[in-house]
Amino acid sequence: MQRLDSLDGLRGVLAAYVLLGHMAPFAPLPAWLQSAVSHGGAAVDLFFALSGLVIAQSLSRAGGRAAPFLIARVARIFPVFLLAFAVAVAVAPLPCGYEFMPWIAPDSPVRDICVSVWPSAWLAEIGTHLTMTHGLFPAAVLPDAWIGFLGAAWSLSAEWQFYVVALLAARRRAGLCWILLALAAAGTVWRLAGPDAWQFSRAFLPNKAQFFALGAASVAVVEWEDGAWRRYGLVFAVTMVLCATLGTVGKLLPPLAWTLFLAARAAPATARAVAVVFANRSARYLGAISYCLYLVNEPIHKIAGPVVGWLAGGNGLLFTALWLPVAAGVPFAAAAWLHVCLEAPAIRRGRKIAGKFAADGTEAIVRHRARGV
Secondary structure, three states, rough: OOHHHHHHHHHHHHHHHHHHHHHHHHOOOOHHHHHHHOHHHHHHHHHHHHHHHHHHHHHHHHOOOOOHHHHHHHHHHHHHHHHHHHHHHHHOOOOOHHHOOOOOOOOOOHHHHHHOOOOHHHHHHHHHHHHOOOOOOOOOOOOOHHHOOOOOHHHHHHHHHHHHHHOOOOHHHHHHHHHHHHHHHHHHHHHOOOOHHOOOOOOOOOOOOOHHHHHHHHHHHHHOOHHHHHHHHEEEEHHHHHHHHHHHHHHHHHHHHHHHEEEEEEEEHHHHHHHHHHHOOOHHHHHHHHHHHHHHHHHHHHHHHHHHHHHOOOHHHHHHHHHHHHHHHHHHHHHHHHHHHHHHHHHHHHHHHHHHHHHHHHHHHHHHHHHHH
């Protein structure tokens, strides 16, 4: 299962990159370095492609049955999310400590990462986050709800919308790809022609559906099916066209990077190099804790930033020397602890319950068919 190991390793590398993108704007680092780690949105797009592949495979193994699939997903996502979200809500009104960081300009991107504003519609935002529906509301209804309290959680709403669509088309993988691309096309039309007040965020599935479609189309490639690359190429071409409507060349990078990764792991000349980079022990461990790392870094940075800023006393060099190990090390330690103490046990429990539902469902189908005979 080396190919799965490499996918886990890729997930870990992407999570580490998102962490770097969240921590770098706090420090007075060179502009070229800030720019190099400022593409966290592209990393999340690659996460979506990974999810499209993994979920399509999971549904296939579950026989398209909703109960075992949803039980496993809830056990995988909610325990860590609920804890991270509770911490994020608790620290939301705390100041970010920018008075201790004079190098941070009023238009610095860090001010979008760390904010100290309690949302006016806070009860609705908490409710939509707990139900993973915070990506379904346009700006005119709940502005900024998609990044309220815990910014990284926006992607989870898009994920759950994808799960619903995937369940509806569970028995036809090719159909799932085209449904997702149709949603993406509709989202593109609305983005280009719809009124500004009624635009949706990145957490709305039609604005990201092409990446899930690309992942779902990748199952045939990963499983070495005949004609897989031809079918994948068609989905890839449509995805590139949809991404091109976003107006910048950089928006084409996620589907290109994903396709290059698939091609590299499939080609004998480069498969070993992919395994060395993405299937080594460190990368696979990063993959194991990646979900925890993705969710906990923002609340931790919200707490640590003012403390490090106060200790540095406005000295940018001292702040950087203290901030980089703290901003990276504490989230890694917290993610490792959460994985061992909360995430892994919850996943095991979820799989056990899902397996029981799957077995009961199989027995019910057998009994039904027997009565039919």
